[in-house]
Amino acid sequence: MMDYSIRTLTFEDIDLYRSMDTGIEDDYVARIFERLTGGRSEMYGLFTDDRLISTAGYTVFAGRYAMLGRLRSDRRYRGRSFATTLMSHVKEEALAQPHIHWVGGNTEEQNTPARKVLANIGLNQQATLQxxxxxxxxxxxxxxxxxxxxxxxxxxxxxxxxxxxxxxxxxxxxxxxxxxxxxxxxxxxxxxxxxxxxxxxxxxxxxxxxxxxxxxxxxxxxxxxxxxxxxxxxxxxxxxxxxxxxxxxxxxxxxxxxxxxxxxxxxxxxxxxxxxxxxxxxxx
Missing domain, CATH: 3.40.630 (Aminopeptidase)
Structure with a gap:
């Protein structure tokens, strides 16, 4: 794997986020980026050669649940386990918070890549709802x-x-x-x-x-x-x-x-x- 670094994102990183080639048209994350980088939410970015190539984060609910999400990857860097690496980091960051007692992710059943990432970072399937x-x-x-x-x-x-x-x-x-x-x-x-x-x-x-x-x-x-x-x-x-x-x-x-x-x-x-x-x- 290429050398990489991970850090917390702020609203000032919006242009870096928009520069990623995710293939997603009208990405809601870009529209509410400020909200996702403050308050109950945290966003993290994985960088290589000073280029943002993957993002993920979590939002806290009821003061003790951390829901992972906002997983985005630059298509030019997929297939190199960056998404799993970043999501594992985000999970550990959430669990390190003393008030967090549960961490997880909710994804569409047909989203096989996201489900694979969640399973690979040690999360167990708990329910499926339509x-x-x-x-x-x-x-x-x-x-x-x-x-x-x-x-x-x-x-x-x-x-x-x-x-x-x-x-x-x-x-x-x-x-x-x-x-x-x-x-x-x-x-x-x-x-x-x-x-x-x-x-x-x-x-x-x-x-x-x-x-x-x-x-x-x-x-x-x-x-x-x-x-x-x-x-x-x-x-x-x-x-x-x-x-x-x-x-x-x-x-x-x-x-x-x-x-x-x-x-x-x-x-x-x-x-x-x-x-x-x-x-x-x-x-x-």
Whole structure:
């Protein structure tokens, strides 16, 4: 391998970033480079002969999770393990922070090079979820009574403990960002902001939260796969969708993270987007 050096990037390195031949048109990383080099995020660059040839970084969520990403490589230098070398460095930098207890990466299932890098730096596959998004789910409602909203914090925590903490599950914390469930994800502020709903028999619940990525979403978390067997579920989602759009005064897409597309009702309105695979490692 050629001689190389690695250092933290700042916003002043934007021109070096743009000079890389990544083959990516309209790269979102370039658009938000300033945000990715400060605050909760860190970016690193691998250089050879003073030329930036690979970048990667991480963003901290809930004060203790470091999600790796922003892996970019100059096409003229690919195939020489630079990306793996840099991502390994970024992983170790994240784990060296005393407040970080988990580090990982979430990538599209078909992105074989990125999955190989994550596996090569010692991260284990933890979950695969498919994104389903729809502009309107009201056609799935068939006249059942919507579920009752939960307002008691203890009841909210009881459901989260049963379905995620005790089950050792992966919680969809934000759109594109699921994490192994710990109490850190379920802060008092989050439980007050997220809206919880429970069916009449007290056997099922769901929660909704508003998230903004490329656009705004009503992110729905439902911990089961029986979407077609629970009276009132779709009525509840449709009602929450309308209320959220009225609150924000803008259109929202409904976002679900599902394990299998077959779990959705026949003739559903969802656009089935990529399946994403989560890799991770807890700090020893």
């Amino acid at each position: 994104i389903a998004a729809a502009d309107d789910v009201s056609e799935l409602a068939n006249g059942h009574t919507p579920w009752q909203e939960i307002t008691e914090g203890d009841r909210k925590r009881s459901w989260l403990r049963e379905t995620f903490l005790e089950a050792g599950g992966v919680f969809p914390y934000e759109c594109y960002y699921p994490f192994p469930a710990t109490d850190a994800l379920f802060s008092h502020e989050n439980l007050n902001t997220w809206r919880f709903y429970e069916n009449a028999t007290g056997t099922r619940y769901m929660l909704t939260k508003i998230d903004t990525k490329d656009r705004s979403y009503l992110h729905v978390v439902y911990p089961w796969n029986d979407y077609d067997d629970q009276p009132g579920l779709w009525e509840t989602i449709a009602s929450a969708h309308v209320q959220s759009e009225q609150q924000l005064q803008e259109p929202l897409q409904v976002w679900l993270d599902i394990q299998e597309a077959d779990a959705l009702p026949d003739d559903h309105p969802f656009e089935l987007r990529s399946r994403w695979t989560l890799y991770g490692q807890r700090k020893a």
